[in-house]
Each structure stands twice: as C-alpha cells, then as structure tokens.
Amino acid sequence: MRQKYIVGNWKMNQSVSSLSSFFENLSIDETTCETWVSPQAMHIPRVLDAAQNIKKNFQVGAQNICEFDNGAYTGENSAESLKDLGATFTLIGHSERRHIFKEDHALLNRKIKHALKHDLTVIFCIGEQLEERKNGMTEAVLKYQLQEGLKDFPADKSLREKLIIAYEPVWAIGTGEVASPEQAQEAHHFIRKFITSDLDFQGDTVPLLYGGSVKPANAEGLLGQEDIDGALVGGASLKGEDFSALAQTASK
Ligand code: PEP
Secondary structure (H helix, E strand, O other): OOOOOEEEEEEOOOOHHHHHHHHHHOOOOOOOOOEEEEHHHHHHHHHHHHHOOOOOOEEEEEEOOOOOOOOOOOOOOOHHHHHHHHEEEEEEHHHHHHHHOOOOOHHHHHHHHHHHHOEOOOEEEEOOOHHHHHHHHHHHHHHHHHHHHOOOOOOOOHOOOOOOEEOOOOOHOOOOOOOOOOHHHHHHHHHHHHHHHHOOHHHHHEEEEEEOOOOOHHHHHHOOOOOOEEEEHHHOOOHHHHHHHHHHHHHH
C-alpha cells in the first residue's frame, strides 16, 4: 500500500498568533500519514520551531521558488535559502501561480528542474478549468500539463522519487465545490497511467494527491479511492483541529 499524505497549503494566510493557535489545536502524534505544511516562506523557521514537540515526521515546505540560483531578482525566494530555512519540498504550478501570476508551462518545467537540483521534493499541481471539463477536455489538459511540465525530467531514479503530483481541478479550488470521489479517481487513474506509459515513471509508486475544497466532512470518500494517495488542502488546513481530523482520516 502506498503512503498517504495530508499537505496543507496555507497560501498567503496565517499570522504569528494564528500559527500558535494552529499548533495548540494540533493532534497528529498518533497518525500514520505524512503531514506536511507550506506556510508563507518567512514563517518557515517559526513553524519548524513550533513543530519541535510533534512526535512524528512533520515536514515544512515552500509554495513556490525562483527559477534562478541567486542575484538581482527582487522579491523572489531562492530554493537554496528555502532549503537553508528547513524546507524539504515545494509546490510548483499551483493554479494561483498559473492564473494570477501567469506562470507558463516552460517556466514551471524550469522550476521543477531547479527544485530537484536543490534536493527539494516537488509537488507539481495540475488541473483543468470548468469550461475545459464541460467541453470534455479534462484528459487532454492534464496530458499537456504533464508533458510540458515534466519535459526532460531527469532519468535518475532518486530524482524521479522526488515527484508528487497534485490533481487540483481549478473549479474546485477554494470554491467549496469538491470533485466527486468518482471524478477524482478517474482523473488520478488517468494521470497514473499516462506518467507510466508516456513519461516513463514508475507510476504505481508516484504519490498522487487530490486538491480542491477537501475538508474533514468529505475527505473519507476521496481518500478511499484506489489512486488517491492523499490531499493538498487549502482552507481546511489552516486550523489545527481540521488538519488533525484530515490526518486521522488519511491514517485509517
Ligand atoms: C489549494 O489551494 O491547493 C486548495 C486545494 O485549496 P482549497 O482546499 O481551499 O480548495
């Protein structure tokens, strides 16, 4: 059986005081899934500090990285500095980066390779928009995003093991409208097959996460699907009690 994951994407949320209350209400010591969070970069040391008493592996990552090593790139965060702060992974290609910040396939591909160079695990986010789903284009969109984003991915097995894919239908992110377990399973199954047959990954070992309005009330149906190995969670990951409930469901 593959390992399960609950990954919190805190986006541009959490303050010093809400972080304290997250940890006061967190209860994950008995859970068996991986529990990861990606706070705003400047909070990484504070989160790691607050997580010291957690009795299990709890990883902290970034939401984005700059494609360059260092230098005159005002406002960017380098992979090297994020790693220095204690980040072990980064999201790449979240729909907010694609749509608000206009990050294109080629840039995401460079960022993925750059993250690997700095030994960061990559959670590569893909997903179709509502119009694309309505027009029956979901698989074509996923295929293109995978082909372009993972183009020339290094063949090295240890680097291939650093890839996690998050299927996040754009219409379900932050909208309260969650994909049905069947819709999500269908997309995950397609992704697993495609990365195996066309991109030469050992698809049955690549963790595939679902993201889009996951909360404690709907997690069980999604996490019970054969090809869904966990969840990437925005809103419901901000409160310690909800995050804990999700981790408990993923550990069943
Ligand atoms: C996300 O931002 O990756 C996400 C899935 O958000 P939400 O859970 O709030 O829909």
